[in-house]
Amino acid sequence: MKIKKLLAVILSATLAITSLAGCSKYERPAPSKENPMTVQIGFENSISEPIGQALEKWQELVEEKGDGSLKIELFPDSQLGSKSELIDTMLIGEPVITLADGAFYADYGVKDMGILFGPFLFDNWEQCWTLIESDWYKKESSLLEEKGLKILASNWMYGDRHTLTTKKVEKPEDLKGLKIRVPGNEIQSIGFDTLGATSTGMDLGEVYQSLQTKAIDGAENPIATLYGRKLHEVAKYLLLDGHVKNFTTWVCSADFFNSLTKEQQDLLVSTGEEAGLYNNGLQADAEAEYLQQMKDEGVNVTDLTEKTKAEFKKAAEPFYKLEEKFGWSKGLYDTVRKAMGAE
Secondary structure: HEEEEEEEEHHHHHHHHHHOOOOOOOOOOOOOOOOOEEEEEEEOOOOOOOHHHHHHHHHHHHHHHOOOEEEEEEEEOOOOOOHHHHHHHOOOOOEEEEEEOOOHHHHHHOOOHHHHHOOOOOOOHHHHHHHHHOOOHHHHHHHHOOOOEEEEEEEEEEEEEEEEEEOOOOHHHHHHHOOEEEEOOOOHHHHHHHOOOOEEEEHHHHHHHHHOOOOOOEEEHHHHHHOOHHHOOOOOEEEEEEEEEEEEEEEHHHHHHHHOOOHHHHHHHHHHHHHHHHHHHHHHHHHHHHHHHHHHOEEEEEOOHHHHHHHHHHHHHHHHHHHHHOOOOOOHHHHHHOOOOOO
């Protein structure tokens, strides 16, 4: 009798373990208006920047086109933490979205995506949009998903990245000895070092004070971000070098994404891409306005001539010969140029 009871207990425990093993760590109750899935979007920009306004549009689109079971909350100005901290949070399956780029994805294991932030890689924006529809980009995105990160949208224009400094810069030689803030990733750091500067990685929220105290001599970012952060108040020289044509992506945990219903997944992706088109219109309209405001507020603006543009491209060439250092596939530069329709 005791043996029968013991067998019954063992069988019961085995069934319980089997049942638990079949449940995903990220499995959640069926979404509903009463029990919505809330997704937090954390980002380092101000809500007043075009990208912040476009995120508000994304939030509205999800509410308008969804059934109420999915909601978006926005957290600007790094309120949820730095980009790296947010990505680390995603990797444990939290319902968080942030913006990231190829340079960061390289640091998280998809090495070839790092080339997307190489200096003077793209000649125009059409090449960017051609690339994100290419088989090469789709393959790299799949590799990233295997690492635990799911790209939701890639069609967001962050802007041409320009260089704002406390001293005038007109040619590559002028960067020598200048400490230039870059985001904390290897690709952008080595990219600026290759151009002749000394790169310094730091969070965007620390840049104003660092310029003010002369801990750094400059920073690089699109005009909207430079102006939105009021960096022109403490650095009065802007070089319109456009060293990176920065399209950005919105990324979340692959486990989290897979925990959503098919309807929620489609809603999040389609509205993210629609908001991306809205963002691109805002960025185009705002750049000229911000540039004029910077000039009105005393910023000295330098455009690249064809000659100086060629000099900067020449200075960038050694960067693309560092395949082994970056862990890139052989011939990656030529592969990507072909995928973007440049060759």
